[in-house]
Amino acid sequence: MAPPAAKRKILVVVNPAASSVSSTLRSLMISALATRFEVTAAVTEAKGHAVELAEEAAAQELDGVIAFGGDGTANEVANGVAGSAVPLSCLPGGSANVYCGVLGIPRDLAGAVRNLLRRADDWRVEQVDAASVNGRRFLFTSGVGLDARILEGVDARPDLKRRWRQWWFVTEAGRTISADYRFNPPSLELESVETTRGVAVVVQNGRPWTYFGRRPVTVSKNAGLVTGTLAATVVGTPRPWDYPSIGWRVLSGRGSEGHPRITEVTASNFSVRPLESDSIDIHVDGDHIGRFDEARYSVEAGAMRVVC
Numbered sequence: 001m002a003p004p005a006a007k008r009k010i011l012v013v014v015n016p017a018a019s020s021v022s023s024t025l026r027s028l029m030i031s032a033l034a035t036r037f038e039v040t041a042a043v044t045e046a047k048g049h050a051v052e053l054a055e056e057a058a059a060q061e062l063d064g065v066i067a068f069g070g071d072g073t074a075n076e077v078a079n080g081v082a083g084s085a086v087p088l089s090c091l092p093g094g095s096a097n098v099y100c101g102v103l104g105i106p107r108d109l110a111g112a113v114r115n116l117l118r119r120a121d122d123w124r125v126e127q128v129d130a131a132s133v134n135g136r137r138f139l140f141t142s143g144v145g146l147d148a149r150i151l152e153g154v155d156a157r158p159d160l161k162r163r164w165r166q167w168w169f170v171t172e173a174g175r176t177i178s179a180d181y182r183f184n185p186p187s188l189e190l191e192s193v194e195t196t197r198g199v200a201v202v203v204q205n206g207r208p209w210t211y212f213g214r215r216p217v218t219v220s221k222n223a224g225l226v227t228g229t230l231a232a233t234v235v236g237t238p239r240p241w242d243y244p245s246i247g248w249r250v251l252s253g254r255g256s257e258g259h260p261r262i263t264e265v266t267a268s269n270f271s272v273r274p275l276e277s278d279s280i281d282i283h284v285d286g287d288h289i290g291r292f293d294e295a296r297y298s299v300e301a302g303a304m305r306v307v308c
Contacts, residue, residue, distance in 0.1 A: 006038075007036065007037050007038040007120075008037050008038065008063035008064065008120065008123060009037070009038045009040075009062045009063050010033070010037045010038070010039055010040070010062060010063055010064045010065065010066055011039075011040050011041075011042060011053065011054075011057040011062055011064075011065045011066065012029075012030065012033065012039060012040070012041045012042070012065075012066045012068055012091075013042055013044060013050045013053050013054060013065060013066065013067050013068065013069070013073065013076075013077055014026055014041055014042065014043045014044065014068045014069065014093075015043075015044050015050065015067075015069030015070065015072075015093065015094075016043055016044070017044075017158070018068075018069035018073065018093040018094045019070065019093070019094055019095045019161070019162040019165070020092065020093045020094065020095075020109070021068065021069060021093040025093075025109065026041070026068070029068065029091065029109065029113055032113050032117065033066075033113065033116065033117070035117070036117050036120035037120060044069075044073070044076075048076065049076075050067070050069075050073050050076035050077050050080065051076045051077075051079050051080040052080065053065075053077075053080065054076070054077040054078075054079070054080020054081050054086075055080040055081075057080070057081070057086060058080065058083075058084035061084075061085070061086065062086055063086075063087075063123070064086065064087050064089055064123075064307055065077050065080070065081055065086060065087075065088055065089075066088075066089050066090065066091055066116070067088065067089070067090040067091070068090070068091040068093050069093045069094055070093060070094020070095060070096065070097065070286075071094055071096060071097065071098050071099050071139070071140075071285045071286050071287075072094070072286065072287040073090075073094070074088065074090045074099045074139060074285070075137070075138060075139055075284055075285040075287065077090075078137050078138075078139055078304065079136065079137045081305075082130070082137050085305065086305070087125045087305035087306055087307045088304070088305065088306050088307070089103075089105070089116060089119075089306060089307040089308065090103070090105060090112075091105075091109060091112045091113065091116070092105075092106075092107050092108065092109055092112055093109070095161060095165045095166075096165070096166070096210055096286065097211075098140060098141075098208065098209075098210050098211060098285075098286070099139050099140055099206075099285070100112060101208065101211060101216065102139070102140045102206040102207065102208070102225065103225075103306060103308035105308050107211075115308075116307075119307055123307065124307065125305050125306070125307055126305070126306050126307070126308060127226075127302040127303070127304065127305055127306075128206075128225040128226055128302070128304045128305075128306055129205055129225055129226060129227065129228060129299050129300065129301050129302065129303070129304065130299065130300045130303035130304040131203075131205035131230055131297070131298070131299045131300075132297070132298055132299075132300075133203070133282060133284060133295050133296065133297050134282070134292060134294075134295060134296055136284055136289065137284075137304075138205065138284035138285050139205065139206070139285050139304075140204065140205055140206035140207075140209075140225075140285060141202065141203065141204050141205070141206070141209055141210070141284075141285060141286070142203045142282065142283060142284045142285070142295075142297070143200065143202050143203060143282070143283050144188060144200065144201045144203075144272045144280050144281065144295045145186070145188050145198070145199055145200035145201060145272075145280060145281065146176070146177075146181055146185070146200035146235065147200050147202060147283065148200075148280075148281035148282050148283040148288055149176050149180065149281050150169070150172050150173045150176045151169075151283045151286060151287070151288045152281060152283075152288040153172040153175065153176055154168060154169055154172050154288075155287065155288050165213075166211075166212050166213060177243055181238075185199045185237065186199065186274070186276050186277060187199055187237065187274075187275045187276060188200075188201065188272055188273060188274050188275055188280055189272070189273055189275055190232060190234055190265060190270055190271070190272050191270060191271050191272075191273070192232075192265055192267045192269075192270035193267070196234045196263050196265060197234075197237075197275070198234040198235050198236045198237065198263070199235055199236070199237055199238070200234075200235040201232055201233070201234050201235075201272050201295075202220070202232070202233040203230050203232050203233075203297055204219065204220050204223035204230065204231045204232075204233075205223065205225065205230055205231075205299065206223055206224065206225045207220075207221070207223045207224065209223075209250070210286070212251060215251065216253070217250050217251060218250055218253050218254070218255045219233050219250050219255060219256050220232075220233050220255060220256065220257065220264060221255045221257065222257075222264060222266050226301075226302070228268060228299065228301035229266050229267060229268050229299060230266070230267060230268065230269075230270075230297055230299050231264065231265075231266055232264070232265040232266070232267070232270065232297075233256055233257075233262060233263075233264055233265075234262070234263040234264075234265060235256075235261060235262060236260075236261040236262065236263065237261070238261045242259075242261050245259065246259055246261065246262070268298065268299050269296075269297060269298040269299070270297050271294055271295065271297065272294070272295040272297070273293075273294050273295075274293070278293060279291035279292055279293050280292060280293075280294075280295060282295050
């Protein structure tokens with residue numbers, strides 16, 4: 001009789017501050033995974049800690065690293081395993097869990113755990129495009145200008161983000177547009193084959209851009225995980241009444257292409273620079289990462305390994 005196959009070794013990186021993560025759920029999830037995997041769980045203690053934990057797992061050549069938290073946790077894990085053969089997967093514990101949806105993983109925890117347990121006997125590692133801005137890897141979206149400013153405000157109140165979820169984003173978007181982007185908004189330019197000016201650039205390496213509850217929100221229909229390119233949507237200089245029509249387009253699933261204030265650019269690398277100031281806001285996968293004098297974007301085809 002053949003001996004039982006050895007369990008695959010995985011690290012589960014847990015963000016205890018994520019909106020849907022509790023000690024009870026964490027214990028139940030780890031117990032379930034331990035029936036099919038050799039599981040090590042590590043709890044993050046500060047911003048950036050998930051990067052360090054994932055780097056250690058990559059050095060040990062584990063079979064996989066599972067991010068249990070929001071999209072920010074998945075982003076940090078992706079940066080930790082960058083350049084290694086260790087794949088990333090994720091379990092939903094945040095307010096949106098967009099990357100789970102992008103990969104086709106259920107966005108509810110029970111469904112995602114069942115999906116991962118099925119993968120124990122069918123450990124298929126897929127290769128998808130690896131995108132980065134100023135050397136920081138992102139999984140599905142990044143942004144410069146308006147949407148990054150909105151997310152800075154969203155991140156400043158994690159308590160309201162946890163409680164109100166997408167409605168807190170809508171509230172902060174309205175406040176930011178009214179205060180800083182209604183008249184004479186700060187502008188920027190995207191430089192690729194041609195130069196395009198606007199007030200915001202939404203960059204996608206996958207679809208959807210985000211979710212509003214259960215509804216996927218579409219900005220660019222040209223985005224994909226295995227295209228070898230990035231889809232950049234440049235929002236021109238909208239008039240105050242243009243914002244509702246742009247919002248309706250993306251929420252309805254039509255995407256922003258075709259709107260008179262929108263320009264779509266598809267390229268493997270490009271840069272974005274401010275026009276009236278010395279720096280611009282940047283976010284990656286929904287987390288504001290600071291202000292920079294330039295945003296340099298690139299994508300490496302098939303360089304990211306995932307299990308979904």
